[in-house]
Amino acid sequence: MKDQDAPHITPYTKPAAGWDALKHVAISLRQERVAPENLKALLAQNQPDGFDCPGCAWPDRNHASTFAFCENGAKAVAAEATSRRAGPELFASHTVTQLLEQSDYALEQHGRLTEPMVYDAASDRYVPISWDDAFALVGRHLRALPDPDQAAFYTSGRASNEAAFLYQLMARLYGTNNFPDCSNMCHEATSRGLPATVGIGKGTVTLADFELADTILIFGQNPATNHPRMLGELRDCARRGGSIVSINPLRERGLQRFMDPQSALEMATLGSTRLAGLFVQPTLGGDFALIKAVAKRVVEHDDAAQAASAPAVIDHAFIAEHCSGFDAFRDDLRAENWQLLVAESGVNRAQIEALTDIFIKGQRAIATWGMGLTQHKHSVAAIRMLSNLMMLRGQIGKPGAGLCPVRGHSNVQGDRTVGIEEKPTAAFLDRLGQVYGFAPPRAHGHDVVATIAAMQRGEVKVFIALGGNFAAATPDTPLTFAALRQCALTVQVATKLNRSHLVIGKEALLLPTLGRTEIDLQGGVAQGVTVEDSMSMVHISYGRNAPASPQLRSEVAIVAGMAEAAVGSSLVDWRAYAADYARIRDDIEKVFDDFYDYNARVAQPGGFHLTVASRERVWKTASGKASFLVAPLDLDTPLHRARARHGERLMVLMSTRSHDQYNTTIYGMDDRYRGVYGTRKVVFANADDIAMLGFADGDMVDLTGAWDDGVARRADGFRLVAYDIPRGCLGAYYPETNALVPLASTADGAGTPTSKSVPVLLERSVSYKVMPGV
Numbered sequence: 020m021k022d023q024d025a026p027h028i029t030p031y032t033k034p035a036a037g038w039d040a041l042k043h044v045a046i047s048l049r050q051e052r053v054a055p056e057n058l059k060a061l062l063a064q065n066q067p068d069g070f071d072c073p074g075c076a077w078p079d080r081n082h083a084s085t086f087a088f089c090e091n092g093a094k095a096v097a098a099e100a101t102s103r104r105a106g107p108e109l110f111a112s113h114t115v116t117q118l119l120e121q122s123d124y125a126l127e128q129h130g131r132l133t134e135p136m137v138y139d140a141a142s143d144r145y146v147p148i149s150w151d152d153a154f155a156l157v158g159r160h161l162r163a164l165p166d167p168d169q170a171a172f173y174t175s176g177r178a179s180n181e182a183a184f185l186y187q188l189m190a191r192l193y194g195t196n197n198f199p200d201c202s203n204m205c206h207e208a209t210s211r212g213l214p215a216t217v218g219i220g221k222g223t224v225t226l227a228d229f230e231l232a233d234t235i236l237i238f239g240q241n242p243a244t245n246h247p248r249m250l251g252e253l254r255d256c257a258r259r260g261g262s263i264v265s266i267n268p269l270r271e272r273g274l275q276r277f278m279d280p281q282s283a284l285e286m287a288t289l290g291s292t293r294l295a296g297l298f299v300q301p302t303l304g305g306d307f308a309l310i311k312a313v314a315k316r317v318v319e320h321d322d323a324a325q326a327a328s329a330p331a332v333i334d335h336a337f338i339a340e341h342c343s344g345f346d347a348f349r350d351d352l353r354a355e356n357w358q359l360l361v362a363e364s365g366v367n368r369a370q371i372e373a374l375t376d377i378f379i380k381g382q383r384a385i386a387t388w389g390m391g392l393t394q395h396k397h398s399v400a401a402i403r404m405l406s407n408l409m410m411l412r413g414q415i416g417k418p419g420a421g422l423c424p425v426r427g428h429s430n431v432q433g434d435r436t437v438g439i440e441e442k443p444t445a446a447f448l449d450r451l452g453q454v455y456g457f458a459p460p461r462a463h464g465h466d467v468v469a470t471i472a473a474m475q476r477g478e479v480k481v482f483i484a485l486g487g488n489f490a491a492a493t494p495d496t497p498l499t500f501a502a503l504r505q506c507a508l509t510v511q512v513a514t515k516l517n518r519s520h521l522v523i524g525k526e527a528l529l530l531p532t533l534g535r536t537e538i539d540l541q542g543g544v545a546q547g548v549t550v551e552d553s554m555s556m557v558h559i560s561y562g563r564n565a566p567a568s569p570q571l572r573s574e575v576a577i578v579a580g581m582a583e584a585a586v587g588s589s590l591v592d593w594r595a596y597a598a599d600y601a602r603i604r605d606d607i608e609k610v611f612d613d614f615y616d617y618n619a620r621v622a623q624p625g626g627f628h629l630t631v632a633s634r635e636r637v638w639k640t641a642s643g644k645a646s647f648l649v650a651p652l653d654l655d656t657p658l659h660r661a662r663a664r665h666g667e668r669l670m671v672l673m674s675t676r677s678h679d680q681y682n683t684t685i686y687g688m689d690d691r692y693r694g695v696y697g698t699r700k701v702v703f704a705n706a707d708d709i710a711m712l713g714f715a716d717g718d719m720v721d722l723t724g725a726w727d728d729g730v731a732r733r734a735d736g737f738r739l740v741a742y743d744i745p746r747g748c749l750g751a752y753y754p755e756t757n758a759l760v761p762l763a764s765t766a767d768g769a770g771t772p773t774s775k776s777v778p779v780l781l782e783r784s785v786s787y788k789v790m791p792g793v
């Protein structure tokens with residue numbers, strides 16, 4: 020197994036997916052020691068009567084017939100179906116301090132949590148507690164707070180609509196809108212950016228549009244690792260002769276060639292499809308300038324066409340009927356400075372030209388994007404500029420075209436839809452109040468970054484997490500740890516052990532829950548839960564495996580238990596909800612019109628599509644039109660200032676995912692498509708930068724933060740890997756580099772930590788003189 024091998028760097032030369040992926044599925048099933056009876060769960064993945072893949076939010080074809088095989092989906096299922104257990108024996112034999120010394124990989128390897136545990140400060144250990152006592156402890160703490168805003172309720176995007184709806188109801192009945200959510204660190208810039216331009220913060224396409232698209236632009240996304248099922252759509256587009264462009268500082272291997280495990284012919288003949296035809300490699304955070312440059316070229320082409328009485332390049336009919344602000348937008352583009360656009364994007368004129376040519380040739384274009392676009396200071400502006408670029412050619416709200424933010428967690432979009440929102444609208448609160456007969460809190464609550472800051476100030480004292488790994492996923496690791504440790508109570512609802520269960524308040528609970536793959540029986544009846552994918556399809560999911568332990572409770576049951584203890588049952592019959600999830604759906608429908616006939620419509624194979632107004636060319640903006648928004652280049656950012664201070668030694672770091680991880684869950688130590696084996700402590704750098712800084716490929720370096728707030732930040736002991744990445748840019752993995760991400764550095768207008776533009780300096784490593792094993 021590679022994990023035991025000496026770390027090494029060996030470029031990957033085969034196509035993505037294919038036999039290699041199948042081999043790695045087999046390895047992961049073996050490593051996780053998945054019991055044979057649980058293997059059948061894999062076959063039920065994304066079947067109409069099966070469960071929704073807990074991997075990513077990419078939708079399924081019809082959510083019916085295809086067994087969409089995906090290496091990383093299989094790994095996510097195997098990790099949940101593992102036969103390993105983190106039971107009371109583990110906690111009896113290890114103090115919390117000892118467990119904290121273990122790596123994220125080692126913590127994950129302990130397996131599934133089995134019973135509710137409470138922290139015992141005297142022995143520094145977790146000890147068993149009954150469910151009733153655990154709920155009573157939560158109730159006691161919440162009721163003791165003088166102000167409900169001293170509690171915060173975190174959600175990670177695997178929670179079902181039913182669990183998330185009850186969770187927000189509990190918190191609002193309790194009296195707060197403090198809903199830090201994983202999406203604050205993820206697609207928040209999308210959700211906050213798009214409404215001002217197209218009226219709604221969701222994507223406008225469905226899978227049917229991918230079948231028709233002739234052009235797909237992929238911004239800042241690594242689908243071969245993070246959304247492998249998307250490769251099937253890209254393959255089909257490439258085979259139809261469509262154009263695919265990857266806009267990414269890295270030429271991600273998985274976007275170069277692809278072999279489809281579902282195509283018997285490809286697998287048998289070792290054939291593969293060439294995916295992206297053009298790779299444009301902007302500097303980190305250079306997308307705003309790049310997109311603006313392409314928009315400027317589109318205007319220039321259109322001006323030239325008009326002068327020559329040739330067919331227009333801009334869709335003037337669409338703009339006349341549907342858009343506002345076009346003239347000012349065009350004038351701003353005409354006035355924009357080419358030299359600055361090139362310098363700020365890091366892309367030369369020839370490449371901008373090539374990208375523009377493909378874009379204006381496209382009759383049906385889709386733009387997709389991931390974390391490469393959302394985790395920067397100017398993410399909101401960049402996403403709006405992308406929307407504006409698409410509007411120039413009328414590429415929104417018609418078949419085969421549109422905006423496609425690709426979400427992460429399998430229900431991160433649904434959680435927000437059903438009310439996990441720290442800045443709720445008045446209309447939603449009015450409705451919730453009417454349905455349940457109470458006055459919901461009106462003040463906006465804390466997002467992730469604001470929650471940590473409030474903990475630091477001692478203003479948030481009770482922290483409850485419905486899934487996720489808050490301590491590891493968030494910025495400024497040492498400061499965040501200290502903030503969490505100041506809490507009076509931390510509560511974690513989880514499937515598997517992670518760092519957040521060890522970075523705890525004065526009192527702490529660890530509550531084990533059923534995963535999506537497991538049968539959820541209430542009163543002898545199997546319950547299904549519903550989720551919304553990245554393209555707004557809502558469908559139902561039934562687990563197939565026996566629960567990992569008889570003591571596990573569903574997320575719905577756990578939330579209901581906490582709610583009863585914290586706010587009582589006078590307004591809400593929590594037990595009735597927990598006994599039959601269909602009742603929760605009946606009431607979700609009362610709060611959200613879009614969910615009419617919820618139970619009936621999710622019972623149909625494939626579920627139903629939630630209305631996305633912009634898809635229908637209905638614009639829910641202030642002007643009632645799709646809005647062009649003028650935005651200037653910002654030439655005085657913290658990065659510019661850091662570069663002015665440190666000159667060319669200043670590097671900008673992106674923190675990203677390897678192939679063997681699911682966010683903070685580390686399945687293994689390889690990043691196959693990027694050629695990294697047996698280690699996660701690597702930093703990718705341009706060979707010329709390595710030489711300029713006086714290092715050599717393979718040297719060990721330490722990374723120090725170059726943010727100018729006086730806080731010392733560092734991450735030590737990384738191996739330099741010469742890589743095809745633009746000058747001045749570095750790449751390394753998250754969460755190992757989160758200590759370098761400043762809490763105060765967030766996306767303007769979204770609050771997302773800027774995890775893909777972290778200013779750092781490199782030093783020769785003091786802690787590791789030689790790379791172990793190399």
Ligand SMILES: Nc1nc2c(c(=O)[nH]1)N[C@H]1C(S)=C(S)[C@@H](COP(=O)(O)OP(=O)(O)OC[C@H]3O[C@@H](n4cnc5c(=O)[nH]c(N)nc54)[C@H](O)[C@@H]3O)O[C@H]1N2
Pocket residue numbers: 074075076091205238239240241242244245246266267268269271301302303304305306388389390391392426427428673674675676677678680681682683775
């Ligand atoms: N197997 C697996 N699947 C997952 C996850 C996982 O960890 N593992 N995580 C899930 C979650 S929550 C999410 S949000 C998604 C994340 O999926 P992605 O959005 O693919 O996230 P990252 O791996 O962070 O990679 C971002 C990509 O953006 C590029 N990039 C970085 N900075 C820039 C930039 O400034 N501009 C441009 N144009 N590109 C840039 C990087 O090179 C990388 O290819 O995946 C989901 N699916």
Ligand SMILES: Nc1nc2c(c(=O)[nH]1)N[C@H]1C(S)=C(S)[C@@H](COP(=O)(O)OP(=O)(O)OC[C@H]3O[C@@H](n4cnc5c(=O)[nH]c(N)nc54)[C@H](O)[C@@H]3O)O[C@H]1N2
Pocket residue numbers: 174175176177178201202204205206390394427428485486487488489492493512513514515516517532533534535574674675676681682683684753754756757760774
């Ligand atoms: N530096 C840097 N930081 C980042 C990012 C980055 O790219 N760079 N990405 C950000 C992004 S996009 C995201 S989405 C966040 C992710 O932040 P989180 O969502 O908080 O983190 P995860 O690692 O996905 O959470 C994994 C844990 O969830 C629990 N879990 C798994 N399944 C279930 C379930 O069904 N129910 C419950 N209750 N618990 C479950 C398990 O205990 C597991 O250990 O991280 C963000 N942080």
Ligand SMILES: [Mo]
Pocket residue numbers: 201204205206426427428
């Ligand atoms: Mo995410």
